[in-house]
Structures are given as structure tokens and as C-alpha cells.
Amino acid sequence: MLLAVPLVIAVVGPWFVGEVERGRAFVDRGVLGTDFVGRDVLELVLGGGRSVVGIALVATGVSYAVGVPLALVAAMARRRWLDEVVMRPLDVVLAVPSLLVLILVAGIAPRGYGTVVVVVAVVTVPDLVRVVRAAALEVASRPALEAMRLQGETRRRLAFGYVVPAVAPTLVADLGVRITTSLYLVASAGFLGVGVAPDAADWAVMVDRNQAGLFLIPSAVVVPALLIIAWSVGVNLVFDRAVRR
Incomplete structure (x- = not known):
């Protein structure tokens, strides 16, 4: 739930929205009132x-497309x-705080x-590679994998036919954390104005730009913030649950 x-709301909601008109800021009009413009x-x-979701x-998809092959190569x-x-280059990127990267960008x-x-892919790939590499190292050292090498199996088949299925629980567990991290970074980018316009219809931008009217029209901040939190926790x-199964 x-x-x-x-x-x-993210998928279906835009279908019910027409041209958004502007009026007086922070007034009790409609169901949830008006925003800062x-x-x-x-x-x-x-x-x-x-946009946020x-x-x-x-x-996250880009991070996995880049990070998983790199982790398999290393492992x-x-x-x-x-x-x-x-x-080693990934360790250098990992040492730079993600918010600092966003501010520079x-x-x-x-x-x-x-x-x-x-930006999100660059920030999340190093940590993803370390997690997947750590899980794959043990699998890559198994005698079964060496036997498959001696039988002439290709590296691609060894990596994606044996190693990836063996580390699938780790990938699934990490995927939930990775999506949440990506959402946090996307929301932070919205606060900083990196990804969208300062007055864009975006949950993260709404939380940031409507803080001045928090006590006038709290729904302009609380509702999008709760939706972002619900998405993170739900993911x-x-x-x-998928890992337990």
C-alpha cells in the first residue's frame, strides 16, 4: 500500500491534470489550497x-547497467x-560526498x-560495484566455476549464467536501497535546481519552494513529502519481502 x-499517482496522475492556472499564493482554494505562485x-x-519516480x-537502471559488469570484471x-x-578510480569517486557533487554540478x-x-549514476555506481564485487568474489573462487572454465565456458556465460544467479539475493536486497538512494539524490537535485525548473510541478521542488507557506497551506509541503517517504519505505x-522469499 x-x-x-x-x-x-506518479503514473496515472498526469492524465488528470490540464493547464495549471496561477492565482493568489498560499490561499485556501480547492482541495489542498495553492502553492507559492x-x-x-x-x-x-x-x-x-x-519526474521524481x-x-x-x-x-538506478543506468547504475546497474554500468556497475554490475564492472563488479563482475573486478571479481x-x-x-x-x-x-x-x-x-581504485571508483574509490576516489566514493570518497567525494554526493551532495558536494550535486552542488558542483x-x-x-x-x-x-x-x-x-x-550525476546519480556517477554517485551510486562506486558503492554498487563494491557491494556486488564483495558478493561475487566468493562465488568466483568456487571449484565449480574453475571446472566450468576448464570445460571451455566463455567469460560471459560464467558471469551471467553462474555468478549473477548466485549473487541474486544480494542484488535484490541492494536494489531496494539503491532505488531509495537514487530517489534521495533526485529530490536533492530538485532542491538545488539541477534537474528541473524552480517552479516545476515536481514533488521535491514543491517541498523546497513551499516552505515559506508551511503554516498557511501545510498541504503544499506535507503531501508531497509524505508521498516521497511512502515511496522510499514501500520500495x-x-x-x-522478495529477499525473504
Whole structure:
């Protein structure tokens, strides 16, 4: 239920939103009142989830598309130097705080969803690679894998036919955390104005821009904040249940 509500609103909500008109700011008009530029909060809530949820999912997908192969290369490397070449640059990126990366990007990069996806992927890939590599190292050292090598199996088949299925529980558990982390970074990017315009219909932007009217129209801040929290908690609960199964 926690995951279903924000997901349904994010997917279906924009279909029920027309052209949003502007009026007086922070007045009790409509169901949830108006925001800092006089737009109907309910319409913004219905139309503001697709960007937050969508970008978080796309960024997570990009992170896995890049991180999992790198982790497999490092874990299955038979030469120590190859593991070092993969992991040491990632350690440097991992040492830089994610919010610092967002602040730097906000000052030099063009605003847009593509920028946010790239930044989130760059920030999350190093940690993902370390987690998957740690799980895959034990699998890569098993006698069964060595026997498959001697039988002439290709590296691709060994990696994706044996190692990946063996570490699948770790991947599933990490996926829930990774989506939540991506959502946090996407929301932070919205606060900093990296991904969307300062007055965009976006849950993260709504939380940030409507703080001045928190005691006038609290729904303009509380409702999108609760939807973001529900999405984060719901994702982790779903993947925790998947791991147990």
C-alpha cells in the first residue's frame, strides 16, 4: 500500500491534470489550497510524481547497467592489476560526498533530467560495484566455476549464467536501497535546481519552494513529502519481502 499510492499517482496522475492556472499564493482554494505562485496544489501533486519516480528508476537502471559488469570484471579478474584498475578510480569517486557533487554540478552543468540521471549514476555506481564485487568474489573462487572454465565456458556465460544467479539475493536486497538512494539524490537535485525548473510541478521542488507557506497551506509541503517517504519505505519493504522469499 505504501508503494502503490505514490506509484499510482506518479503514473496515472498526469492524465488528470490540464493547464495549471496561477492565482493568489498560499490561499485556501480547492482541495489542498495553492502553492507559492498560486497554482492548485492538488494538480501539482497529481502531476509532480512522474519526474521524481521516473528519474530515480532510470538512474538506478543506468547504475546497474554500468556497475554490475564492472563488479563482475573486478571479481572474476585472474590478474590483480585488473581488479586494481577497476576499483581504485571508483574509490576516489566514493570518497567525494554526493551532495558536494550535486552542488558542483548545479553550478556548471546544464539543467535537465539527463544531467540528474548522469550525476546519480556517477554517485551510486562506486558503492554498487563494491557491494556486488564483495558478493561475487566468493562465488568466483568456487571449484565449480574453475571446472566450468576448464570445460571451455566463455567469460560471459560464467558471469551471467553462474555468478549473477548466485549473487541474486544480494542484488535484490541492494536494489531496494539503491532505488531509495537514487530517489534521495533526485529530490536533492530538485532542491538545488539541477534537474528541473524552480517552479516545476515536481514533488521535491514543491517541498523546497513551499516552505515559506508551511503554516498557511501545510498541504503544499506535507503531501508531497509524505508521498516521497511512502515511496522510499514501500520500495524497501517490497524488496525485503522478495529477499525473504
